[in-house]
Amino acid sequence: MNTYVYEKIDHRPGGNAASIISSLRDIFVGAPEGLREVRQLAAEVAELVSAMGPAQQKACAAVCPECRSVCCINRHAFHEHEDIVYLAALGEKMPSYTMRVPDTDPCQFLGAYGCTVGRHLRPHRCNTYFCSPMLEYLENGPAPQYRRFICGLQLVTKKREEMLEAFYNKAYSF
Numbered sequence: 227m228n229t230y231v232y233e234k235i236d237h238r239p240g241g242n243a244a245s246i247i248s249s250l251r252d253i254f255v256g257a258p259e260g261l262r263e264v265r266q267l268a269a270e271v272a273e274l275v276s277a278m279g280p281a282q283q284k285a286c287a288a289v290c291p292e293c294r295s296v297c298c299i300n301r302h303a304f305h306e307h308e309d310i311v312y313l314a315a316l317g318e319k320m321p322s323y324t325m326r327v328p329d330t331d332p333c334q335f336l337g338a339y340g341c342t343v344g345r346h347l348r349p350h351r352c353n354t355y356f357c358s359p360m361l362e363y364l365e366n367g368p369a370p371q372y373r374r375f376i377c378g379l380q381l382v383t384k385k386r387e388e389m390l391e392a393f394y395n396k397a398y399s400f
């Protein structure tokens with residue numbers, strides 16, 4: 227029996243990220259049946275995140291062009307341990323990072339038209355962070371739309387927690 231240990235991820239050269247990414251990939255490749263529930267929950271998270279995309283895109287198009295303090299700085303480019311579990315459960319590859327960009331520079335994945343990483347593949351923090359102007363924009367929109375949005379956000383968080391709980395409960399028995 228292998229024991230899976232949770233560690234805070236360190237993406238710096240010589241850090242533990244490469245070995246954690248590889249061991250998570252092996253766990254999902256080697257135990258497809260045992261982790262069926264985790265895979266299913268991860269797929270549901272991906273669907274919920276993608277469904278919120280159009281509303282987020284619309285809000286961003288209205289608010290972000292005026293922004294003087296862009297939130298997409300490079301420090302936020304890196305996936306946390308939980309994000310990596312989720313990507314491994316989806317069978318998705320990790321993005322390829324460069325370590326040459328300083329933390330406070332624009333994110334290495336920020337392109338001319340916004341983030342170049344698929345919405346459901348971004349770090350969780352990227353999909354759930356809302357600055358005050360963005361929140362204000364959403365709150366001032368049609369009430370049913372705002373309620374749907376908040377509800378979607380709560381569902382994503384709940385489903386992701388379920389997925390992680392299922393994984394960490396099971397992972398110790400592989």
Ligand code: SF4
Pocket residue numbers: 286289290293294295296297298356357358359360
């Ligand atoms: S989400 Fe907010 S902080 Fe980030 S770029 Fe848009 S307006 Fe700026």
Ligand code: SF4
Pocket residue numbers: 297298299302303333334335336337340341342343348349352
């Ligand atoms: S949303 Fe994309 S561009 Fe922005 S910090 Fe996250 S990964 Fe980087």
